[in-house]
Each structure stands twice: as structure tokens, then as C-alpha cells.
Amino acid sequence: MPLAIEILLVIVGILLLTLALIGSGISRRLMTIPRMHKWPRMVIAVLGVVMIVGGGWLLMTSNEKDGPSYADLKDHIPSTLTSWMTCEKHSEAPEGAVEAKCTSSDGAQTVYYSLFPDVNSMQAFYAKSVTLEELTESECSSMEDFQTGGKYSYGNDEYPVLGDAACQVGTDESLWMTYTDRRFDIVVEANHAKREDVSGFNDWLSDTRPVGSANSTPATPTQTAAQQ
Structure with missing residues (x-):
């Protein structure tokens, strides 16, 4: 998998986590963003964590994949x-x-x-x-x-x-x-x-x-x- 995709997974994961936090009402300054219901917010947060962990793991193991087979x-x-x-x-x-x-x-x-x-x-x-x-x-x-x-x-x-x-x-x-x-x-x-x-x-x-x-x-x- 190209390195750019691995980095993209991490970035998208961070954005999803940020969205879940904002949707929880943690930031009162962003009043234009409506507060999300609990379950959609949890799904987005879980997806964010999975993408961050998965992207990080792929980054760490990329050197092994590039080695001899x-x-x-x-x-x-x-x-x-x-x-x-x-x-x-x-x-x-x-x-x-x-x-x-x-x-x-x-x-x-x-x-x-x-x-x-x-x-x-x-x-x-x-x-x-x-x-x-x-x-x-x-x-x-x-x-x-x-x-x-x-x-x-x-x-x-x-x-x-x-x-x-x-x-x-x-x-x-x-x-x-x-x-x-x-x-x-x-x-x-x-x-x-x-x-x-x-x-x-x-x-x-x-x-x-x-x-x-x-x-x-x-x-x-x-x-x-x-x-x-």
C-alpha cells in the first residue's frame, strides 16, 4: 500500500475523532455545528480510532513489506x-x-x-x-x-x-x-x-x-x- 494512503488513513481518523468531539458539544464556541446524538457520535469516534490505529500500524510495518520476499x-x-x-x-x-x-x-x-x-x-x-x-x-x-x-x-x-x-x-x-x-x-x-x-x-x-x-x-x- 502506498505511503500516501497510510498517512491519509491517520489524517482522516483524526478528523473523525475531532468531529465526534465537536458533535458531543465539547466546544461551545462552535455553535453553528449542531450537537450529535450519542450513537452516531460513537460510530464516528470508533471509525476514527480504527483508522488511526490501522494507518499507524501500516506505517510501522511498511519497511518490512519493502524487504526481500x-x-x-x-x-x-x-x-x-x-x-x-x-x-x-x-x-x-x-x-x-x-x-x-x-x-x-x-x-x-x-x-x-x-x-x-x-x-x-x-x-x-x-x-x-x-x-x-x-x-x-x-x-x-x-x-x-x-x-x-x-x-x-x-x-x-x-x-x-x-x-x-x-x-x-x-x-x-x-x-x-x-x-x-x-x-x-x-x-x-x-x-x-x-x-x-x-x-x-x-x-x-x-x-x-x-x-x-x-x-x-x-x-x-x-x-x-x-x-x-
Whole structure:
């Protein structure tokens, strides 16, 4: 709903309340306005309150409605993943974001996709999620890299930096790769329970890459991973 309509609801509600008060005879100076009967006055007052409360609520929630939607996020989840993993909206999404959780039938592999409203909120969540300051520069190609906790930036010939990535071992000794995609403001968190299969895990990660317009240009966050 456009912002102008929300404001209009509040204004009309105030006018109705004012009319109800004047109609009650509260203002003796406005003798040209006849005193209303009780029931019409109460109806007008109730309508005024409803419009003020409703308009105020719409104003407060307008920011949430303007944020990313699950439908937007679903468009970025690759079919190579959804063809064999079950993806559902995840209720425990990061603040301001919408999240999907994809799981394999045996539960050995899990992928979280979090779509943020902008690149800065995406980058802030990524840095906090992986505890970026504790990671070291790494290619994340060996078990040692995962155990130590590694980080790197990735890109292609056209865009040297498409996002940042971090590899870690979870508390249950499973493998985790968390990476950002600056083209779509998405954080991907991929988990593999087979701790010994680092090579297979990295091969599988290519299937988790978000999809979208090939013309999408990666944004540059105000606070980059290197500055954290």
C-alpha cells in the first residue's frame, strides 16, 4: 500500500475523532455545528480510532513489506540443487533477511540461503557469522584449511570479486563453507557431514551457487571482508 494512503488513513481518523468531539458539544464556541446524538457520535469516534490505529500500524510495518520476499529468494536457488534437495522457508532468518533451508534426504547435506535487502547488511551478517577476524587467508582446499579456518575472495575475468568465502569445521566436526554473492546480496551456508571428503565437498559447492541474471553487477560493500 502506498505511503500516501497510510498517512491519509491517520489524517482522516483524526478528523473523525475531532468531529465526534465537536458533535458531543465539547466546544461551545462552535455553535453553528449542531450537537450529535450519542450513537452516531460513537460510530464516528470508533471509525476514527480504527483508522488511526490501522494507518499507524501500516506505517510501522511498511519497511518490512519493502524487504526481500521468499519468492525473490526462490528464484536464486539453483535447480541443480532443488532437483534432489528439499528447500523450505526457514523461520529463523537473520534480521532483515529471508532465508531458505535445503536438506538432502539423508540429512548429510544442508544449505542455507539468506537474501538481504542490501550488500552492507549481507556483509555484516557474513563477517559476524564466520567470526572473520579469527580466520586466515587460505584456498580452503584441504582438511587443514578447514580446521584452521580459512577465508578468501573469489571472482572471474569480468568481476575480480564476486564475493567472499570462509571454510570451517563445525562443533560436530562437519565441514562448513559460508560465502557471499554480491550480485544478489545472498549469503550461502553449506554444510557436509562427511568430514573426510574435502574434495567432494568443494566439487558439490558449485551446485549451490545462486542463479540469476547474467548481467547482474556485484555491489561493493562499504565494509569489505578485508577491512573486518
